[in-house]
Amino acid sequence: MSQSLLYHAFGVRGYRYVSTRFERGEMIVHVELPRESLRCAACGSAKVHVNEKFLRQWRSVPVGSKPVFIEMNVPKVECQSCGTRRRVEIAFADQRRRHTRSFERYVIELLTFMTPIDVSRHLGISWDLANDIQKRRLQRRFAKPKLKQLRRIAIDEIHLGKRHRFITLVLDLDTGAVVFVCQGKGADALKPFWKRLKASGAKIQAVATDMSPAFRSAVLDHLPKAALVFDRFHIMKLLNEKLTELRRQLYREAEGPLGKDVLKGIRWLLLKNRENLDPSKDEHRRLEEALQLNRPLAIAYYLKDDLRRFWEQEDFVAAFEFLDDWCARAQASRIRILQKFANTLLGHRSGLLAWYQHPISTGPLEGVNNKIKLLQRRAYGYRDLELFRLRIYSLHETRFELVG
């Protein structure tokens, strides 16, 4: 094998090719370090004396489906300049690794469109090794995400079940990259983020969050110049919860089994958007009938359906008027739950209207959320928390589809 092939195929340069042999379906390329290339690993001196040699192998990139190993007797040398006795450094592999750098690059390339499980099967390596290579690459790349370019961000927390409970995420809305992941929720979880953000000198223009007081005051404290935009999906979800609460209350107050049955049957229909009602299941008719029997519920339902139009107004002024009008109607309904909700909206008015200057939401985090749950289901999550966190940072550049 020529020196050139050794280099271009296997990334091994500066070593002399000795022989190739085939064992158990593997190709083993034996190389050696020319005597004149021996250097002291400590001071770099060429005045060294070879003490002993250790036979070592490194996995390299395969030829087709055939695994390839580079094999070499690694000399341990004694330096005549500084007295150090140490093994010489290997140019084609990192210390303490049993694979070459070119193999590592190859695995990383494969990992951009295959999962670690696929890669480990394809290359016949352990899942741990594929993961380890990935982890080291992700650490190099994402250990400290760059925040300087951030302009518009979304903040949200997601619930990952009993074991991990909550994690809080910050998403760069312009690139789709997760720029901060932290276990826990609320204002405390964000503290390290504010610190890093301040150090980065980023100029944040707008932040999308839900209406929770924790996020609200945290953003006001740390980014007083940024526009705070309350996420439309969280607001609609909150109103849906109010509707469920109202239905439950009406159910308790309903007299006779007939009144109760009607309310029971429409539990989920109330939460659907009108255009999503299923005609084949007669959902429109069932909902209408129930609403006719329950005036308060009908009022609440139509108000809910109407609030979505807040985000479809012509401009800021129209939206301003719409919000006032909607809240006035909610107040006039005399339904306590709706009146309270209207007060909440009015208390968050500027954050609602800010949408007309910065039409952003935490919606993109919803997609990230789903991907994280898939990652978690694939057992990345509980084996190695650090890797899980790094994988979240790299989600936006994963080219393969994550499927359950």
Ligand SMILES: [Zn+2]
């Ligand atoms: Zn030396």
